[in-house]
Each structure stands twice: as C-alpha cells, then as structure tokens.
Amino acid sequence: xxxxxxxxxxxxxxxxxxxxxxxxxxxxxxxxxxxxxxxxxxxxxxxxxxxxxxxxxxxxxxxxxxxxxxxxxxxxxxxxxxxxxxxxxxxxxxxxxxxxxxxxxxxxxxxxxxxxxxxxxxxxxxxxxxxxxxxxxxxxxxxxxxxxxxxxxxxxxxxxxxxxxxxxxxxxxxxxxxxxxxxxxxxxxxxxxxxxxxxxxxxxxxxxxxxxxxxxxxxxxxxxxxxxxxxxxxxxxxxxxxxxxxxxxxxxxxxxxxxxxxxxxxxxxxxxxxxxxxxxxxxxxxxxxxxxxxxxxxxxxxxxxxxxxxxxxxxxxxxxxxxxxxxxxxxxxxxxxxxxxxxxxxxxxxxxxxxxxxxxxx
Numbered sequence: 001x002x003x004x005x006x007x008x009x010x011x012x013x014x015x016x017x018x019x020x021x022x023x024x025x026x027x028x029x030x031x032x033x034x035x036x037x038x039x040x041x042x043x044x045x046x047x048x049x050x051x052x053x054x055x056x057x058x059x060x061x062x063x064x065x066x067x068x069x070x071x072x073x074x075x076x077x078x079x080x081x082x083x084x085x086x087x088x089x090x091x092x093x094x095x096x097x098x099x100x101x102x103x104x105x106x107x108x109x110x111x112x113x114x115x116x117x118x119x120x121x122x123x124x125x126x127x128x129x130x131x132x133x134x135x136x137x138x139x140x141x142x143x144x145x146x147x148x149x150x151x152x153x154x155x156x157x158x159x160x161x162x163x164x165x166x167x168x169x170x171x172x173x174x175x176x177x178x179x180x181x182x183x184x185x186x187x188x189x190x191x192x193x194x195x196x197x198x199x200x201x202x203x204x205x206x207x208x209x210x211x212x213x214x215x216x217x218x219x220x221x222x223x224x225x226x227x228x229x230x231x232x233x234x235x236x237x238x239x240x241x242x243x244x245x246x247x248x249x250x251x252x253x254x255x256x257x258x259x260x261x262x263x264x265x266x267x268x269x270x271x272x273x274x275x276x277x278x279x280x281x282x283x284x285x286x287x288x289x290x291x292x293x294x295x296x297x298x299x300x301x302x303x304x305x306x307x308x309x310x311x312x313x314x315x316x317x318x319x320x321x322x323x324x325x326x327x328x329x330x331x332x333x334x335x336x337x338x339x340x341x342x343x344x345x346x347x348x349x350x351x352x353x354x355x356x357x358x359x360x361x362x
Contacts, residue, residue, distance in 0.1 A: 037285045038066045042081075042097030045071050046224070047248055051302040052098060052293055059289045067289070070094055073223060075181040078103040085112060085277060095278040096286040101269050102183030104138055105344035113137040114274040120287035123294035126313040130333075131269060138273035139290070141299055142244075142308035145265035145326050145335065146184070149241035150257050151231050158259035162189055165238060166211045173237040174211075175230060178220040179354040180347045186240035187350070188338055189266050198342035201350040209357035217362055231256050242268065243326050247307035260326050267335040269311070 041056055043049035049071055060067040070077060070093070077097070084093035092112075099107065107113050115136045116124055124139045131140045148159045154173075159165075165174055165186065177185040182201065191197075191204025211217065218236050221227045224245055230236040232254050243265070246258045272293060274286050292298060296314030303310045304318040309327055321327040 036064045037281045040068045040094040042070045042094045047305045074100045074103045089277045092275045092277040095282045096274050101340045105340035114276040121291040131311045140269040140271035144242045144244040144268040144308045147265045148259040151237040152257045153255045154237040162261045175236045175239045179351040198339045212358045212361040244307040264335045
C-alpha cells in the first residue's frame with residue numbers, strides 16, 4: 001500500500017487535525033527537554049497498557065527520560081501515525097509503540113519502522129525462533145488467539161465454526177470491526193476458508209456482503225469497550241474476538257464465552273516497534289526501553305495481565321492458563337496463520353470492496 005493510499009484511507013480530516021494542534025500537543029518532536037530525552041510511547045488501552053506503563057515509568061525515573069503515553073487501539077492510532085509522518089517525516093506522532101501484526105506489516109511496507117539495534121536490545125534474541133522477524137523491524141513479544149466471542153446467556157453451546165457467524169439464527173445479532181482493520185474482523189480467516197489468499201480478500205468479503213444484505217449484522221464496533229457492552233447487553237450475541245481480550249471480562253463475571261473454532265484459532269502476534277524519524281537520542285533511549293519491556297519478567301507480567309502467550313524465552317505463562325487449550329503454543333502453531341505482508345498490500349483494494357459491498361448495506 002502506497003503512502004498516498006494509506007493517507008487516503010485515514011481521511012483528510014484526520015490529516016488536517018494532525019497537522020495542527022494535536023502534533024504540537026502530544027506528538028514526539030525533538031529529542032530532549034531540559035537536558036533529558038523525551039519519548040512518546042503508544043500503549044494499548046486497558047489491561048494491555050498496564051505493564052508497558054509500569055516499565056516505562058520506572059525507566060523514566062532511572063534514566064532521567066521523560067516518557068509520555070498515547071493510549072488507544074491499533075485501529076485508532078496507526079492511521080494517525082501514518083498521517084503524522086505524511087505531515088512531517090521528522091515529527092512522528094510517537095517514537096515506539098505496541099502494534100499488531102497487520103500494523104506491523106503495513107508499517108514495514110510504508111517504511112515507518114527503524115531497525116532494532118541488537119546491542120541496545122539484547123532481549124530481542126530471546127524471541128522464540130519461529131516468531132523472529134528477518135528484517136529486524138520490530139520484535140514480537142506475545143501471541144493472542146482469535147476465535148469467536150459469544151453471549152453465554154443466549155448462545156447455550158459454544159460456536160463450532162467460523163461460519164457460525166453467518167447462521168440465520170443470529171441474524172441482526174452479529175458484529176465485527178470496520179475496514180481497514182482486517183487483522184481483527186475475521187475477513188481474512190473466512191477468505192482462507194473459502195479458498196482465497198491474503199493477496200485478494202474478495203472471497204471473504206463476498207461472504208460478509210451477502211450476510212450484510214440479509215441483515216446479519218447489528219452494525220460495526222470501533223472499540224473493545226463497545227464490543228463488551230454489546231455482548232453483555234445481548235445487543236450482539238456472537239462476534240469474532242480475542243482470547244486475551246475476553247479473559248478479563250470472563251474473570252469479571254460477564255456472560256461472555258470464548259470458543260475455539262474447529263478450523264482453528266487465528267494466530268495473532270503482537271510486539272514493539274521503533275518509529276523512523278525519531279531523533280538519534282530518542283531511538284537510542286527507545287531501544288533501551290524496548291529491551292526492558294522485552295525482559296522475561298516483564299513479558300511474564302504482561303502475559304498474566306492480558307491473557308496472552310509469551311514468545312520470549314524465560315517468560316512464563318501464568319499457572320491459571322496452563323491447562324486451557326487455547327493458551328498452548330501448540331494451539332497457535334497449529335492455528336490459521338496469515339501472511340501479514342501480503343495482507344498489508346491488499347488492504348486498500350479490500351477496503352474499497354468492503355465499503356461498497358458490505359458497509360453500504362449496514
């Protein structure tokens with residue numbers, strides 16, 4: 001996807017906003033403030049952001065670095081980062097951040113990421129071999145499993161297939177995420193089940209388009225908090241979703257279940273990147289902070305807080321998850337694996353088809 005296409009997909013209004021007060025207020029220009037380096041780090045909302053903030057705050061205190069945070073989702077923050085670089089390549093919205101596999105691949109294609117210096121980030125060598133990136137543009141730290149979330153008060157038996165999302169009995173009670181967030185809306189999975197590949201998502205989108213015309217969807221969600229509220233209320237009774245997202249809701253007593261489809265879960269690696277265009281000092285300090293976030297103890301704590309599978313040697317899966325099939329690395333290794341690089345190249349074309357064939361009928 002070209003920079004022009006990426007910019008078009010984020011919307012001109014967002015670009016105008018980022019070109020004004022937002023960048024000057026919370027962006028990442030400049031490498032120092034009062035003699036100390038300033039870093040802006042993107043962290044996910046909720047439990048996903050707790051450990052990175054704890055590590056970041058401790059790092060800031062120890063090294064005299066100012067660490068500021070942007071909290072949100074990939075769907076919200078990644079387009080803003082792309083737009084900020086369009087405005088000024090040397091004033092990126094943030095210096096390092098936690099991104100999912102689709103944003104990882106799109107950012108690599110767009111030239112957004114700075115290489116990870118192994119001397120400054122020795123913990124990168126502890127990533128399990130099959131999850132290391134050959135290009136050195138970022139490091140995967142944990143793996144989540146995407147399956148099907150459902151309201152246990154309404155759906156008495158766990159869904160058995162990804163295609164259960166399209167059963168007539170759930171008409172008007174299904175939701176998913178809007179394009180271009182294909183990493184989380186199940187389109188690539190359904191596309192693969194229908195014989196398609198990541199370079200062309202049209203077969204999967206056709207299934208969603210047919211369902212949209214029949215009134216299958218209650219609408220689209222824009223945040224995990226919105227998804228939770230709709231599932232708990234019964235406005236939605238079934239949706240694609242993540243084990244790590246659902247587990248805290250389940251632990252809190254919400255009537256929500258996580259189902260592992262017979263075709264397998266979708267493997268969903270997550271990790272950290274450094275952002276090109278940051279100053280040399282920001283990249284140096286950002287790499288040192290990344291190294292601490294990748295420490296086995298920190299990854300163990302992150303796994304416990306987010307119900308994700310550690311991908312760092314020495315990091316431990318919490319005892320309460322060890323007996324659950326969805327948390328085993330074997331489940332992920334046998335899961336539906338996506339070619340994220342090819343998916344990134346197809347996003348613009350898929351988004352255009354999604355908007356005309358699916359979203360137009362919601």
